[in-house]
Amino acid sequence: KNEVEQSPQNLTAQEGEFITINCSYSVGISALHWLQQHPGGGIVSLFMLSSGKKKHGRLIATINIQEKHSSLHITASHPRDSAVYICAASNTDKLIFGTGTRLQVFP
Amino acid sequence: GAGVSQTPSNKVTEKGKYVELRCDPISGHTALYWYRQSLGQGPEFLIYFQGTGAADDSGLPNDRFFAVRPEGSVSTLKIQRTERGDSAVYLCASSPLSVGELFFGEGSRLTVL
Numbered sequence: 038k039n040e041v042e043q044s045p046q047n048l049t050a051q052e053g054e055f056i057t058i059n060c061s062y063s064v065g066i067s068a069l070h071w072l073q074q075h076p077g078g079g080i081v082s083l084f085m086l087s088s089g090k091k092k093h094g095r096l097i098a099t100i101n102i103q104e105k106h107s108s109l110h111i112t113a114s115h116p117r118d119s120a121v122y123i124c125a126a127s128n129t130d131k132l133i134f135g136t137g138t139r140l141q142v143f144p
Numbered sequence: 145g146a147g148v149s150q151t152p153s154n155k156v157t158e159k160g161k162y163v164e165l166r167c168d169p170i171s172g173h174t175a176l177y178w179y180r181q182s183l184g185q186g187p188e189f190l191i192y193f194q195g196t197g198a199a200d201d202s203g204l205p206n207d208r209f210f211a212v213r214p215e216g217s218v219s220t221l222k223i224q225r226t227e228r229g230d231s232a233v234y235l236c237a238s239s240p241l242s243v244g245e246l247f248f249g250e251g252s253r254l255t256v257l
Contacts, residue, residue, distance in 0.1 A: 072248075078250070079249060080187075080248040081248070082246050082247065085244070085245050085246075132179075133189070134187045134189075
C-alpha cells in the first residue's frame with residue numbers, strides 16, 4: 038500500500054463541471070502539497086497546507102488532519118485545467134508523492 | 145532567471161556512460177531536492193540538500209548515483225555506469241525553507257540506450 042494514495046487515477050469532465058480529487062495518506066506529515074504537471078512540462082506548486090482550507094482562484098484545497106485526507110476542488114472547470122494533479126505529503130525533509138490524477142476537461 | 149533552471153533538458157547516452165545533470169536553484173533558497181520520475185509514475189525522492197550538505201540521501205537507488213552542492217547553490221547529480229533503467233525525468237526543486245513551498249525546474253530527461 039502506498040503511503041500517499043490518490044483517487045481517481047483518471048478523470049474526464051465537461052467544461053464547467055465541478056471537480057474533486059482526493060488524497061489519503063498514512064504517514065505523519067508537516068504539510069500536504071498539491072502540485073500540477075502539464076504534459077511534457079514541469080511541476081507547479083498549487084497549494085501547501087497543514088490545516089483547514091486554502092483558495093486560489095477557481096482552486097480550493099482542504100485537509101482533515103484527523104482523517105489524514107485532503108481534497109482538491111476545481112470550480113467551473115476549463116480545458117486548460119487538463120493536467121496531472123499530484124498530492125505529496127511532506128514528512129520532515131522529503132516529499133512522498135502520490136501517483137497523480139490525470140484530468141481531462143473537454144469543451 | 146527567476147526560476148529553477150535544469151540542464152541539459154534532454155540527454156541521450158549509451159549504457160555504461162557517465163552523466164551529469166545540473167540544477168541551478170532560485171537564489172537564496174537553502175533547500176534543494178532531486179527527484180526522479182519514470183513514465184506514468186509520480187516523482188520519487190532521491191536526495192535533499194540543506195545548504196552544502198546532503199541532509200538526506202536515502203532515496204539514491206545505489207552507489208552509482210551521487211550528488212553534490214559544493215557552494216550551497218548549484219547542485220550536480222552524477223550517474224556512473226548508466227543503465228537503461230536509469231532512463232527517467234530527473235527533477236530538481238528548491239525551497240526557501242526546509243519545509244516550505246517547492247519550486248520545480250522543468251526537469252532533465254535522461255534516455256539510456
